[in-house]
Amino acid sequence: MGSTDAEFAWLGLWGNRVKRTLGIVGSAFGVLVAQQVGAAEQNAVEEIVITAQKQEQNIQTVPISVKVITDQTLQDINADGLKDIVRLVPSLSMTDLSRGGNNVQIRGLGSNVASVGTVAIYNDGVISANRIQSSGTFAEQDSAMYDVNRVEVLRGPQGTLWGEGSFGGVINVISNRPDAEKIQASVSGSSFAIDSGGGANHDLAGMVNVPLIDDVLAIRAVGFDYDHEGYIDALNILPPLLGAGPAELVAKDANTEKVTGGRVSLGFTPNDSFDSTLIYKTQKTELGIQSYDSPELIGLLNGLLGTNYRTDKTQAVFDSAYGSKDTTDEAILNLNLKTGIGTLTSVTGYGKVNQHNAQTLRAESTAWSEEVRLASENSGTLNWIVGAYYRTVDRDVDAFSLNFSRDSVDQWAVFGQTYWTFAPKWTATFGLRYGQYEIELTDKFNGIPTVSDSFNNLSPKLALDWQIDEDTLAYASVAQGFRAGGANVDQSFGTDPRYNQGFDDDTIWNYELGLKVGLWENRVTINTALFYIDWTDIQIDKAITSVINPPVQFIVTNGEDAYSYGIETDVYIYPADGWTVTLGGSWLQAEYDGGTIDTDAALNVSIDGDTLPNAPEYLFNASVEKRFAVGGTGMEGFVRTDYTIRGSSYADVPNNAPPGGTFESGRFELLNIRAGIERDFWALQLFATNVFNQDASSFNFSSPAAFADVHVLLQPRTIGINLKMNYN
Numbered sequence: 001m002g003s004t005d006a007e008f009a010w011l012g013l014w015g016n017r018v019k020r021t022l023g024i025v026g027s028a029f030g031v032l033v034a035q036q037v038g039a040a041e042q043n044a045v046e047e048i049v050i051t052a053q054k055q056e057q058n059i060q061t062v063p064i065s066v067k068v069i070t071d072q073t074l075q076d077i078n079a080d081g082l083k084d085i086v087r088l089v090p091s092l093s094m095t096d097l098s099r100g101g102n103n104v105q106i107r108g109l110g111s112n113v114a115s116v117g118t119v120a121i122y123n124d125g126v127i128s129a130n131r132i133q134s135s136g137t138f139a140e141q142d143s144a145m146y147d148v149n150r151v152e153v154l155r156g157p158q159g160t161l162w163g164e165g166s167f168g169g170v171i172n173v174i175s176n177r178p179d180a181e182k183i184q185a186s187v188s189g190s191s192f193a194i195d196s197g198g199g200a201n202h203d204l205a206g207m208v209n210v211p212l213i214d215d216v217l218a219i220r221a222v223g224f225d226y227d228h229e230g231y232i233d234a235l236n237i238l239p240p241l242l243g244a245g246p247a248e249l250v251a252k253d254a255n256t257e258k259v260t261g262g263r264v265s266l267g268f269t270p271n272d273s274f275d276s277t278l279i280y281k282t283q284k285t286e287l288g289i290q291s292y293d294s295p296e297l298i299g300l301l302n303g304l305l306g307t308n309y310r311t312d313k314t315q316a317v318f319d320s321a322y323g324s325k326d327t328t329d330e331a332i333l334n335l336n337l338k339t340g341i342g343t344l345t346s347v348t349g350y351g352k353v354n355q356h357n358a359q360t361l362r363a364e365s366t367a368w369s370e371e372v373r374l375a376s377e378n379s380g381t382l383n384w385i386v387g388a389y390y391r392t393v394d395r396d397v398d399a400f401s402l403n404f405s406r407d408s409v410d411q412w413a414v415f416g417q418t419y420w421t422f423a424p425k426w427t428a429t430f431g432l433r434y435g436q437y438e439i440e441l442t443d444k445f446n447g448i449p450t451v452s453d454s455f456n457n458l459s460p461k462l463a464l465d466w467q468i469d470e471d472t473l474a475y476a477s478v479a480q481g482f483r484a485g486g487a488n489v490d491q492s493f494g495t496d497p498r499y500n501q502g503f504d505d506d507t508i509w510n511y512e513l514g515l516k517v518g519l520w521e522n523r524v525t526i527n528t529a530l531f532y533i534d535w536t537d538i539q540i541d542k543a544i545t546s547v548i549n550p551p552v553q554f555i556v557t558n559g560e561d562a563y564s565y566g567i568e569t570d571v572y573i574y575p576a577d578g579w580t581v582t583l584g585g586s587w588l589q590a591e592y593d594g595g596t597i598d599t600d601a602a603l604n605v606s607i608d609g610d611t612l613p614n615a616p617e618y619l620f621n622a623s624v625e626k627r628f629a630v631g632g633t634g635m636e637g638f639v640r641t642d643y644t645i646r647g648s649s650y651a652d653v654p655n656n657a658p659p660g661g662t663f664e665s666g667r668f669e670l671l672n673i674r675a676g677i678e679r680d681f682w683a684l685q686l687f688a689t690n691v692f693n694q695d696a697s698s699f700n701f702s703s704p705a706a707f708a709d710v711h712v713l714l715q716p717r718t719i720g721i722n723l724k725m726n727y728n
Contacts, residue, residue, distance in 0.1 A: 047522075051174070052154050053417070054161055054345075054385060055375050060516050063429065063465040063475035065155040065529040067092075067570055067584070071148060071176070076625065076640055076674065078190060078687070078722055079145040080203055080226055080259075082121075085171070087644040087670065089153045090568040090586035090619050092169075095699040096712050098290040099257055100142045100326060103699075106155050107533060108564045108590030108615030109168035109508070113541045113556045118483070120158075120165035123173045124279055124332050126349030129367035131165060132393050132409055141328070143283060144224045144259060146188065146205035149176045155568065156510045156531060157481025159459035160431030163389060163413050167481040167508065176207075177277055178218035178267030184209035185727045192720025195693055196313055198253035199229035201720070216270055223262040230255035231716055234289050235309060237301055238318045247301070247309060250320050256288035261328075272338070279332040287324050289315050290712075296661060296702045297709035312695070316709060321358035328353050342376040360400050367393035386416040389435075399548075403444040405489055410438045417461070425468065429477075431461035441487035445548075448490070455505045457482040471518030481508040483539065488555040491546040498544045498598065503556045506537045528569040535562040540653075542598045552600045560595035562612060564588055578627040590615040597653055600706055607653040614699065616647040616665075635677045642672040651701040651710070661703035668696030670714065676722075685722040693717035 048059045052066050059066055067089045069079075077084055082104065086094045095103045103110060109118040120127060121141050128141035145151075151173050158166040187206040194201060205224040212218060230253035239245040261283035269275040294316035298309050301316070328351065335346040349369040356362040373387030394408040413435035421427045436456040443451075463477035485504040492499055514529040537558045546553035566588030573581035590612040596604040611617075625640040651663045671692055676685030699712040 050152050052152055054373060055378055060518060061473060063463050063477060063514065065514055065568060067153045069151040071150060074145055074148055081145060082142045085151055088621055090570065090584040091155050092153055093614060093616055095614060096291065098287055100140060100285055101290065102140055103614055104140055105614060106169035107531065108588050108612050110612055110614040111538055111540050113539050118168040119171060120162060121171045124175050125334060125347040126332050126369060127164060129351030129365045129393055130353045132365060132395050132407060143173065144261065146224050147176050147207045147222045149174045156512055157479050157508060159479065159481050160415055160417055160433045160461040163433055163435055167483045175263065178220040178265050179209050180211045180215050180218035180267060180269060188722065188724045190720055190722040192718050194231050194718045195716035197229050197231035201228050218267050220265045226259040228257040229253055230288055231313060232289065232291060232293055233314045234317050234322055235314050236320050237316045240305055248320060250317060250322060254288040254322065255291045258286040260284050274337050277334045281330040283328045285326045289322050292710045292712045294709035295711055296704045297707065300704045319359065324357035326353065326355045342374050344374050347371045362398045363395055365393060365395040367391065381421045383419040389413045405444055406442045408440045412436055425466060427465050429463035433459045437484040439486055443489050446490055446493060451487040451501055453485065453502055455484040471522060473516040475514045477512045479510050481510065491548045491553040492544050493547050496545040498542065499555065500557055503539060504537060504558050506539050509534045523574045525572045530567050532565040533563060538562050540597060543600045561593040562591065563593055564590035580625040582623040585620040587618045601658055605654050610653045610655045611650050613652055614649050616649040618647040620645040630677060635679050637677045640674045644670040651699050658703050658705055660705060663701060665697045665700040668694050670694060681725060681727060683724040687720055687722065689718045690714055690716060
């Protein structure tokens, strides 16, 4: 069969797959149409309460583009981390490299630097100790999701109320609070097999809640153990490159993931005016290699040496040692006191993160934070919230048993936001945050003087919303996002004049129009937003010579400008009892508006008009769930289908990779199916993820001539069983 025939055959198979998928979605819509009249007569759907504006509010009354993943959805999909959340949220994308090592972004706001990301991830109101800007070191917190009340994804800059790092948005993970009224317990166990993988895989988690003093004091404990075997082999290609022998198969199925830990919460509510929650969390993450293979690089090696190493599901490594271990410990104290003028809240956080990998790189980060805010009772024509925030964080990095660097950030901010209902159904929001960031970087390895710098910013927000009727809200908003600058370590030892010691802050302006509509007693809700983002002085990387890890090191500098515009929509449909249909989609254009970049191969390469890294042009998700009685058994059955389409994206700029490589990931689709039965105290579920066994990539960085080949793989088709038991 010739290449043209093969392409037509592939297109035919793809077309049939799309027809089958559209058939599933079409059937769901058929049910919707048939049931719509009757649905209007049923009771309204329970409202979703969020704290996006740091007060409890109905999601449909908040003039922000927000997607909420409820506790029921988290249980239905057996969520254990960020990867399970991303595919349910339009405009939210992630690289899928490894737990805790992903680039997470919203609305296409991703540059190619390894600096602090553009999305702030909060767990119970506190940001990770691993998030530190001064040295441009990138890391994201990816905590276990068991016994979580909800996950709120706030799209667009949230600088006024959330500040630090909420450049493109916020992911806010909220745990269940201890319940002082009743004893509760639950346990969940999953066993599953991954195509092309080896060994057994399991997810185990449990919770127990015990009142210590009725209606006053309770303790809640959560534990989890996730053990995922890999499906990608590690092949050390350094020996043949050095003429020292054949390549070495370091390990089979080496992209393993083991996550263990727990959470203990103590809740104290002595009266209606005061409540407090003290939380301690610990999590240990042990990873093998990251989840990518190197087909181009291994193919190049085969061509040069006449070998026949497998090119798919094999990663080219340059050392026989691999893997990493991270340990996170956190303590959070949340206090709420109702006063005569409003609710006074204090959130105190402490965190410590220890990291080390097989290449003898070690890092320890420690952070303290405190936020105090006072919010009015959310009644009358004028409501408000004012507050102050402080955070200090330090990181020490050792490499090869030598002190490498120490960096730190001290920051403080004051903020306020008012909500003025100046006319019936019309409310104006005014927000302002002033923040100051002091950074220090000591390059201990080179012995150069400590670099110190200061950044400050006044981040405003203005919004106008119109409550057209009880179920319809329209709004317009303008808000600024800010990201502090930092400093770079010089791995060239002063030999490269292109090295620059520091980089400046960058800012965005977000202009947004939104509409939230509820129909038929909220049996159908449609939330949509149009946005335009102007990004100034974008932080971008630059290649310089590296003596420590030749040939190049990428440092952070400031480029010119970029922009992003698009639309995102969430649709929730409850056509009849037992049916839930969720649809979501986003389309965006995110491009550089001028500028150049220094690559490892050339200087001053134009990136004008190039797409921002890791910014898929479109994302679509659809979920259909049906719950039904199982005969006269007293059991309830359910079937759930989750379908995702992700458009192509580019891993880097310039978008055109060097000859023989590619930066384009390509479009892919993903189908997950779950079915099960439930009774009062237990639930049994069968599941299959990546049903089509898509061999696709969310991130592709291939430049074989530079010995770089990162082709991130979706987890292959996975089939498993889950058993839940609960006492409530």
